[in-house]
Amino acid sequence: MKNPQFPIARKTGIVIQEVPDEVLVYDLDANKAHCLNQTAALIWKSCDGSRSIADIAKRVESLAGGNISDDFVWLAIDQLNENDLLENEISSSFSGMSRRDVIKKIGLSTMIAVPIIASLAAPQSAMANVSCICNQNSDCGVGANVNCPTLICSGLGTCNG
């Protein structure tokens, strides 16, 4: 699958934390947390704007081993796109195939883990002390109320309208 696109990993508006075998990314604009497995992280880090999909596949192959196809890289790019972790929008290359079909196809032919980007949800206990008290809609989604359920100040004075 040939594609002349050169993806660039997003660098602004995110916070990155590396943990063993994974990279955690917090999107400050969307207030969302993501967990990239080692393969997804390797592909993401390879997106420097100078490498094509084929170049990235070769790089992953040399660093992680195995036989890496363009589809394998596209599987990561597709998820990076979806989670807004690329600077430039890359159009998906899976013509007529679902991601599940692609995983099935790739999973049988590669030795390394398929790239996966999972969402991390806030544990309820962690946010139990955020009050979400508001007087108007503009009080929600900002300041101490940045993680409240909605941006609507309900009639009860909380950001959960």
Added chain:
Amino acid sequence: MDDDSKWRLLYLKKLETEVVHAFSFLRDAGIEPILIKGWAAARNYPKDVERFYADVDLAVSASDFDLAKRLLRTEPGNKLGIDVHRELRHLDTRPWNEIYSNSQEIRLNDVMIRVPSDEDHLRIMAVHWLNDGGARKDRLWDIYYAVKNRPAGFDWDICLNSVGEIRREWIIATIGLAHKYLELEIDGLPFADQARNIPPWLVRALEKEWQSGMPLRSMHISLDDPKELFQQIKKRIPPNAIQATVEMEGRFDNRSRLRYQVGSIIRKFRPSFSGIRDTIVKKSEVKYRIRRPGGTGD
């Protein structure tokens, strides 16, 4: 590492980034904030002990408060999880200019972050904890580590005597509680005997609070949930003796807490009722707008 741990680790890093951004952002407008609680408390903890916090508390001078609040409502300030405070309000009685002149700058991600002196911050954290009725046992560790890991030059005289006798008693009692429940070593502290002599009502109130499992919340938040509203009313009668005493600036002596609790009821129910009244008025206005012909309902 489970997903909750990963999320907390990442979230704390996010908040650190926001602390740095907030300082740069406010400094650009000529405002110098002081970070309290949160990261400022966490830096006393050992590296392998997580101290989670959910937002960033910045105190600014009364003269800067309105501007700071306005700035933090606009881009990019509104994306930061900042709770801005007009000086220290009930948390401390030492004048702001003294708190500020004794504050210190600590490096975080190559930016100098202003936090209170260790002596002032211990007081602030203790009063904050007491003002919550001691409800969060985990936050007593803030006091534990602030005392245990205090720097060599820590001055107990500044910590305890730059406020009045009543607050001095509060701080010593809180340290005494950290000793009683968390085995904080207090031998050798100049007030060790006083710290061991915790009033019995304080222990009773604390253990009752820890056993209740229901945090105190503003009553108007619970209006849509009758069960929770009932529990919140029940929780206020009688009020938490620690919180009531602190709200009424009372002494931590052995006398009955009744007068503070009565005073607290009057003080607390007034804003609660006005909050409920405002909420009911707001809700009926919304209903009226929806029913009115041509009303947008928004």
